[in-house]
């Protein structure tokens with residue numbers, strides 16, 4: 237099974253590196269939580285992975301293919317998808333039309349509607365009329381419908397109450413259980429660590445923890461120190 241592997245990745249923005257020497261492997265069927273303080277470089281890391289911004293140095297491999305210099309489209313063809321922060325729905329299109337834009341088959345749309353029964357009920361409504369939580373389901377659903385092997389999700393909770401966000405997480409777990417490798421950036425750290433098997437903590441662009449997520453839940457001090465970059 238194919239992995240997404242990053243080695244010694246450095247990303248520069250403006251004056252200096254915002255990601256320095258980061259390594260990470262995403263494996264099929266696993267969720268990795270990427271957490272850290274504001275400005276730590278989480279979004280920049282996702283953007284470098286999907287090809288929104290270039291890597292200054294280091295390598296990114298999808299399976300055996302070195303994609304470090306590949307375009308965003310070329311990485312997408314290899315199964316890499318990125319749900320960007322604040323990504324919106326196509327407001328005037330219905331839920332079904334939004335999903336059909338990315339679905340490879342009609343069955344792909346049905347699978348998304350099965351994951352989100354709320355959307356099944358609203359499938360003929362223009363997306364503009366949905367709640368914030370339902371719109372985020374459409375955004376996630378569009379990504380799921382494309383059946384990526386590797387899915388990068390940036391702050392899908394943005395603007396949502398924790399209770400609404402919690403409703404989205406089981407769908408992410410189900411998608412991983414179907415075989416996808418997921419990198420989840422999330423401000424609700426504990427919720428992200430609970431659904432993830434693996435965790436990467438970054439602070440000031442550097443990895444301060446890499447390993448299983450459970451030890452971070454069991455030892456709040458370890459998590460705190462990783463946030464501060466003092467371990």
Ligand SMILES: Nc1ncnc2c1ncn2[C@@H]1O[C@H](COP(=O)(O)OP(=O)(O)OP(=O)(O)O)[C@@H](O)[C@H]1O
Pocket residue numbers: 249250254272273274275276277278279280281
């Ligand atoms: N377009 C940009 N141009 C220049 N610097 C940027 C740009 N976007 C982000 N930065 C800087 O890069 C650093 C990392 O930002 P990034 O958004 O990747 O962090 P983050 O961990 O995702 O933060 P947050 O949790 O607040 O979203 C910050 O110092 C930020 O100011």
